[in-house]
Amino acid sequence: MGFVAGAGTQIKITRAVLEAGVKRYFPWQFGVNYDVVGKGSGQPVWDEQYDVRTLLREQNVTEWVIVSTGIFTSFLFEPAFGVVNLAKKTINALGGWEMQVTVTSPADIGRLTTEIYLHQPRITNEVVFVAGETTSYAKTGGNGRTRDAANFLPEAY
Numbered sequence: 001m002g003f004v005a006g007a008g009t010q011i012k013i014t015r016a017v018l019e020a021g022v023k024r025y026f027p028w029q030f031g032v033n034y035d036v037v038g039k040g041s042g043q044p045v046w047d048e049q050y051d052v053r054t055l056l057r058e059q060n061v062t063e064w065v066i067v068s069t070g071i072f073t074s075f076l077f078e079p080a081f082g083v084v085n086l087a088k089k090t091i092n093a094l095g096g097w098e099m100q101v102t103v104t105s106p107a108d109i110g111r112l113t114t115e116i117y118l119h120q121p122r123i124t125n126e127v128v129f130v131a132g133e134t135t136s137y138a139k140t141g142g143n144g145r146t147r148d149a150a151n152f153l154p155e156a157y
Contacts, residue, residue, distance in 0.1 A: 007044055014052045022062050024124075026117065027052050029066040030109055035127070056125075063124040067113050070102025070131050076140065084140065093137035101140075104132035 010028055017025050034049040041047065056064045075081045084091050093099060104112075112130045116123055 024063045030069045066127040069104040073103040073105045097138045102131045102134045
């Protein structure tokens, strides 16, 4: 139910959770650190994620835990996301070739979220940061681990 659910979905879910008095809530907050991004990033869904955090912090009935993961590793290679273009052997390096990006695999996100959920003493009302790897776009494209070991060309934004 992440971004594919559409604008407004996460705030609606969070409001429903709070109105129902759910005891503990792990909202869909996997991804970038929305506290750092703040409001007005140009990404309406990111603004909504920031608003979810605000709603949770303003109440004291429902315990919450946010798991912040960086982006899903698969997003780097998802054509719709537009970062790595395997066909053209290019990388659209948002912010520059040396810009670093934190990525975590969906399997690791699931495993780590489960560990956080089960952790004793209980983790409540905080953001927990986890990550698979932090790398630069240059390392992603120039490390020789591509399918044919060819280097990728940067297209910095």
